[in-house]
Amino acid sequence: MQDKKPDINGLASSARNGVAMDNRIRSSRSFTDEEFERYSRQMIVPGMGKEGQLRLINSRLLIVGAGGLGCPAAQYIAGAGVGTIGIVDGDVVELSNLHRQVGHATSRIGMKKVDSLITHLRGLNPLPTYVPHDSHIDPQNAADIISQYDVVVDCTDNPATRYLISDVCVLLCKPLVSAASVQKSGQLIVLNCPPTPQGLLDRKYAPCYRCCFKKPPPAGAMLSCGEAGIMGPVVGMMGVAQAGEAIKIIASALHLPPSDPDSAPERNLQQPTLLLCSYDLESAVGPYTFRALKMASRKKTCFACGENSTLTLDGIKAGNPNYEQFCGLAATHSNLPPEERITAAAYHAARSRGELPEHVLLDTREKEHFSFGKIDGAVNVPFGKLLMTAAAVKRGGASTDQILGSAELQPLPEDAPIFVVCRRGLDSQEAVEKLKELGMGNGGKRKIMDIVGGMKAWKEEVDHSFPFI
């Protein structure tokens, strides 16, 4: 399907004969009255002009993800008049999306996100052609979808998909505008722009996602918006900034191969930047900050775009690399023996029968989650704080008592069991391991138990009205 190293000269000449000719014909086209009026305020901006607007109208752009980033990005991309806008998403609109996913509506809850967002975009601008792709992007369909477009905007929500999209963009020579956001911070970076064939290293070229983030964080460390929360304006700013970058790329012809006479060679070697945004919610007077970080160019050793890369489109389709495994999504197994685990239902039953001795119930969720509801008597020690105290204990800077948080618990009989519960049952297992490691099991006198499945299981098995969040 695709040679390992595309011949840049072949690529160049086909671009020259095809795209360039095409562009000459297209750029002689005049605007309709509606286009002229609709785009007038943006066309008179220095650097845009008639040429820039025609490039937008003649281009095809793909937005992957119709959520917190995709909605604001799509609004401005549609408004600017990009001719063909593809949107990929397999989800449906949910109530908990609406505080940030501004392209959907309360009246469209339950509708496919692609259809809901396109409905909204048509209201803003009916002129572009909107193409819905109503399933999630995956290794099987990624190349087929991405190959239909000139520029890709990554608005997805998980690491496996981010690596997949970046890899396919490298192989298909597509610029990628990538952003991400969680809680109170966001990141934006333009990758593989101007697009450069895989393996080319004769000068400085733009990096791909793997050049910047060589390996993903451990599966448990990666927070999703559903788990960690997200502020609407933060993800919104990042999405809007993505639209700005995409419009800039197309209007200045940076998406065209460097060989194309219509491309912008003087901009080709600009050092890429990573835009970082973060804002402080804990302190009302704390500033929010934007930082533009200078990034390095393409890495010689990069797995995807580097010198000896073996990455191919056929390989990706066949499951090589395995993105899920690379990002550790399959790893949700427990290392704890069964006798150190108890289901939420069994814990509740034993407790209500009065069979449990005096014990500590440690809830390792964040205090915001804890504030909405807890099991009676639970003590809140957020997981991060627990790990830090554990580290301090190891250094000799704290006592094991301090791990259990509040002082009124002390002294605890040395055989009083500790039960640990978290949100969904992963952190609690690690917490049990940590406590055992610190010798808090008192040589087997004390049981340290994980409540399987966390508060989610508590809601499902014990208290259906529990405000799980």
Place this chain on the structure above:
Amino acid sequence: MTSHPPAAAAQSGSSGKFTILYFASAGSYTGKQMETLPAPLPLSKLFATLEARYEGIGAAVLDHSLVTVNLTYVEMPSGNDESEDAAAAVIIQDGDEVAIIPPVSSG
């Protein structure tokens, strides 16, 4: 190596400190958004210094994060990259601003 410009944000005078910023999961792990640490410090000792302060931060955060000094990406001197030698020579100076930037994935 002091080719990077001095950080405008960090006006710590000549107190022998650099500022370190913890973004996203680095902030959750350390429980703070920033702090100051003693300078000068060779870049090659940065991760070990942080590991000593926040046990486990290496595997949980640093291994997959990118690092900047004064708003410029620096290669950490631990991989097999070509810039290894240059990276090994970088010294974090008094008044520098270092940032730990883990990837964020949600959207």
